[in-house]
Amino acid sequence: MDSKPGTVHDVKAQVSDEALVAKRRGQIIASAVELFSHQGFYRTTIQDVAKKAGVSAGLIYQYVTDKEDVLLLALLSVLESYKQEIPAALEGLSDPLERFVAAIRAYCRVVDQRREATVLAYRSTKSLPDDRRQLIKDCEIETNGMIAACLANCIKAGLMRDVNVELVTYQLVTFAHSWALKHWRLKELCDLEQYIAEGLDFFAQALLTPKGRRQWEALSTTTIC
Amino acid sequence: MDSKPGTVHDVKAQVSDEALVAKRRGQIIASAVELFSHQGFYRTTIQDVAKKAGVSAGLIYQYVTDKEDVLLLALLSVLESYKQEIPAALEGLSDPLERFVAAIRAYCRVVDQRREATVLAYRSTKSLPDDRRQLIKDCEIETNGMIAACLANCIKAGLMRDVNVELVTYQLVTFAHSWALKHWRLKELCDLEQYIAEGLDFFAQALLTPKGRRQWEALSTTTIC
Amino acid sequence: MDSKPGTVHDVKAQVSDEALVAKRRGQIIASAVELFSHQGFYRTTIQDVAKKAGVSAGLIYQYVTDKEDVLLLALLSVLESYKQEIPAALEGLSDPLERFVAAIRAYCRVVDQRREATVLAYRSTKSLPDDRRQLIKDCEIETNGMIAACLANCIKAGLMRDVNVELVTYQLVTFAHSWALKHWRLKELCDLEQYIAEGLDFFAQALLTPKGRRQWEALSTTTIC
Amino acid sequence: MDSKPGTVHDVKAQVSDEALVAKRRGQIIASAVELFSHQGFYRTTIQDVAKKAGVSAGLIYQYVTDKEDVLLLALLSVLESYKQEIPAALEGLSDPLERFVAAIRAYCRVVDQRREATVLAYRSTKSLPDDRRQLIKDCEIETNGMIAACLANCIKAGLMRDVNVELVTYQLVTFAHSWALKHWRLKELCDLEQYIAEGLDFFAQALLTPKGRRQWEALSTTTIC
DNA sequence: TATGAATGAGTGTTCATTCAT
DNA sequence: CATGAATGAACACTCATTCAT
CATH class of the missing domain: 1.10.357.10 (Tetracycline Repressor, domain 2)
Known part of the structure; x- marks a missing residue:
């Protein structure tokens, strides 16, 4: 139940609701893996990830610092x-x-x-x-x-x-x-x-x-x- | 003498003097390999490569298209x-x-x-x-x-x-x-x-x-x- | 009892309870003066003010338009x-x-x-x-x-x-x-x-x-x- | 002839031609003073300054770091x-x-x-x-x-x-x-x-x-x- | 040929503001 | 009334590429 070091939970979100954080991160990561895999990290913009995840670009920065x-x-x-x-x-x-x-x-x-x-x-x-x-x-x-x-x-x-x-x-x-x-x-x-x-x-x-x-x-x- | 497929010669230069092309490319490639290896392709700028190679940024585009x-x-x-x-x-x-x-x-x-x-x-x-x-x-x-x-x-x-x-x-x-x-x-x-x-x-x-x-x-x- | 020109009362609130308005504005202004004074107006975010005032960002917009x-x-x-x-x-x-x-x-x-x-x-x-x-x-x-x-x-x-x-x-x-x-x-x-x-x-x-x-x-x- | 501390010359440019630096900085500063004075620093964008100076936004960053x-x-x-x-x-x-x-x-x-x-x-x-x-x-x-x-x-x-x-x-x-x-x-x-x-x-x-x-x-x- | 100043499109990131709960 | 998650427009800054010299 505790977040272990070296896991996904290390990156701190600005949103407190844990279930929501899990859900949003799930969306973001799924889109990111897909896009990064195909186009590479640098060719993928945050806007791309946001669009594919069906959220706004700003939202991503509530669950991620970078x-x-x-x-x-x-x-x-x-x-x-x-x-x-x-x-x-x-x-x-x-x-x-x-x-x-x-x-x-x-x-x-x-x-x-x-x-x-x-x-x-x-x-x-x-x-x-x-x-x-x-x-x-x-x-x-x-x-x-x-x-x-x-x-x-x-x-x-x-x-x-x-x-x-x-x-x-x-x-x-x-x-x-x-x-x-x-x-x-x-x-x-x-x-x-x-x-x-x-x-x-x-x-x-x-x-x-x-x-x-x-x-x-x-x-x-x-x-x- | 002929350019073989899969070799350096495929990339077309704007400069005709073959010896010069070879020399310049040598400089460019050496710097590029060094920098790309350490900082990655996207983190390395053409200006970085140029500086390390001791040439101007513009020059690179006479030996390379991209x-x-x-x-x-x-x-x-x-x-x-x-x-x-x-x-x-x-x-x-x-x-x-x-x-x-x-x-x-x-x-x-x-x-x-x-x-x-x-x-x-x-x-x-x-x-x-x-x-x-x-x-x-x-x-x-x-x-x-x-x-x-x-x-x-x-x-x-x-x-x-x-x-x-x-x-x-x-x-x-x-x-x-x-x-x-x-x-x-x-x-x-x-x-x-x-x-x-x-x-x-x-x-x-x-x-x-x-x-x-x-x-x-x-x-x-x-x-x- | 009447709002005089040039005073705080010119800014219109969406909340009717006057005592509450006064209290909330007091909180908001105190935090704002503090933060604006130290960091400047543009470097201070509404979220900063809200946090310092102990209220939510949304609340501020019920007592202020801008x-x-x-x-x-x-x-x-x-x-x-x-x-x-x-x-x-x-x-x-x-x-x-x-x-x-x-x-x-x-x-x-x-x-x-x-x-x-x-x-x-x-x-x-x-x-x-x-x-x-x-x-x-x-x-x-x-x-x-x-x-x-x-x-x-x-x-x-x-x-x-x-x-x-x-x-x-x-x-x-x-x-x-x-x-x-x-x-x-x-x-x-x-x-x-x-x-x-x-x-x-x-x-x-x-x-x-x-x-x-x-x-x-x-x-x-x-x-x- | 030497640049004294506390003067304009402290900010380092990426361009070496001193006369050009002086000229460009002159343009930039003139526009900046004008715009900053009227609209304030934060309401003025670098693009504003560039446009008023008749140069591109990117150029400014060759004469200024920030x-x-x-x-x-x-x-x-x-x-x-x-x-x-x-x-x-x-x-x-x-x-x-x-x-x-x-x-x-x-x-x-x-x-x-x-x-x-x-x-x-x-x-x-x-x-x-x-x-x-x-x-x-x-x-x-x-x-x-x-x-x-x-x-x-x-x-x-x-x-x-x-x-x-x-x-x-x-x-x-x-x-x-x-x-x-x-x-x-x-x-x-x-x-x-x-x-x-x-x-x-x-x-x-x-x-x-x-x-x-x-x-x-x-x-x-x-x-x- | 070579230079390097200039361009300007592109992107990560912020934050005032809204609105469903 | 109050919350805070979500939005999206805005902006500083970068850098591949061009071109006058």
Whole structure:
């Protein structure tokens, strides 16, 4: 119920009614993500965002201090959606390998759903002043932590080699992001599920121990995907 | 002598003396890459570029039609440097695995040398209008082709599994780019050479056939890396 | 009970309860004088005034038609305080010279008490549209009239030379105002009472007849000032 | 030849050609003084100033950093004109009383010539940020110094009483300013020369010693004024 | 060729004012 | 009566681009 640091709630509004703030920010962010993703941050004017959100330009400044704040809010909303999807996908799963696969798959799918927004994050994080950019980095590190935990679990269970967890996590994360970043080309090579399948296979080869490999085969035959 | 597609020569200058054009563009591009990399495209003014290049603002428009042209030129100069480094690194090598390793290593090193510029490419390509962006994509595809060729060679020689070459190429390329994109975090985990070593090991595990693996071991013991 | 010209009552309110109107306007004007004096009229927003007055911005517009009306009200309240202090200081005095001295002294003291507000009046009267500015001028003329009357009395009594009453009145008024307008410098030269004493001495020299001069000496020795 | 502190030259231009800077600033300041005087600083837009000056809005920002800088420049130009007129009027005069009279008269005349601008100075100095306002104060102090010197000379020559020079200087200065500040009323009482004459008579009465008075009479009969 | 002064359209932001509740 | 969220016109300032020299 409390607003945690590094979340959307950090940006202070001049309006006190919390429900209204949530609603308005929702409108603003949705429009902003859409427009920033397509036209870029600098080519999008606040008036554009306002018009698309169906509000006046002045209103935006009651919920945000800066145009840059709109960007921050937009980026955080994207990263936050990552942070929500992954735990949801892991719910009920206990097998390390299953959790690993579910996490990667969930990540890739949310990237796919928010493809433009993911590209936005890559393009525009550097447009933020240092302090606000830090919020983004913190959020990214947190998400990565979820992937890293799945990986570490597999290693602890003797299913994967003892690799540098954080480095490999970056490989995994980057693999998911690439679906958005290079979609203009990748979409001609395969669809999302094939991309995930190929990727998982690739990572399996790279990471699994013989023991892990046996479980993996079992998993592959029982799971329909 | 002919202007090839996807190269610097596509942007038309108002000045006829080719040597002068090359010199002036050199000045302009160098300043632009520097400034765009640090402050971003939109935060950098043409006057900034002019001042840093030691020329007048008006002069720039005799060698370029647009501010966007400056960006295009800057990005192409970065991508071109990739295209030059890789063949140079492969020169004299004939063993498929050696060529593969050399290509990856060369790529990572150029990325490291032009880290800011690499980030710039990610941030700013979308700031170009579609037609000019295509030039960038073409250039990227060409570079990827070099990596892909090395990979394909290894497969043909039975040293690597028969994976989807283009997909895996993207993994390799992305791995190199990540050094720049995530440098703020990666630099705290390892230095460039460790990053390359870990990566090569990872890809080896993922790709090598038993035969390839034997050669790889041999390679690892003979080569100091 | 009737609204007199040149007073606060000219500005029409949308609220009928007169007592409430007086109370609300009191709040608003007090905040406005304070804020306008310190930050100036244009740098002060209606929201600032509302917040300081502890009311909502909307409420102000039920007691005022304009932001300019708030300024008018504020200025009038300042000038009105002049108009009240001077007669109060003269009460019970009948000697022309004593009344003259008392009037000047009272004027200087109100100016001192409302120093910022006096400066405000100088700065901001011109910000009013002509018709409203006229109200201010009327008010100022009325106050000047009190000083002028004291001066005229001294002349009629043969205590002062037969000068142009209105012109000298302006000198006297200006002398009082200067304490506020040039306070940044004057405060380093003397305190208020010294300022008054020096001024009175100066005006005495300039105005008194030989007869007046004798009375003045007498006054000076009996009165502690 | 060097730019002295506290003068117009303090505001830095982006244009290097000094003659051009002088010319452009002349245009800008002239328009600004005119417009600020009539409509006030806040009611005047930079576009207004630009249009009246016959230049583009953007141009102004090559010669000025701020709208506030335009105000500073305008105010300084007014105060500077005071500083020039007074010494010019004193040239060739050596008699202390003559110099005193000439100084006051010159001051009043320049105030009359730049009546609106003088009012502007009173209204708008407080609109400047503290550091820039200091420049104005410095300039004012300098001008006052000229008057004060004339006054001090008369005292030293035994022509005037030994009053507090700086305080009386403020009275003299304020007298001149009042012609502008209260012109709406004063112009109905007398014209400028009468105003000056009455004022000089008043100050003479207040300040002259018997010796000074004798010289004054002589002066009055010989000088046509 | 090169310069750099000039342009003016474009945009983030503010704030007086309104009005539904 | 009072509130305060919403509006939208207004304005300072920037900067890509031009063009006379």
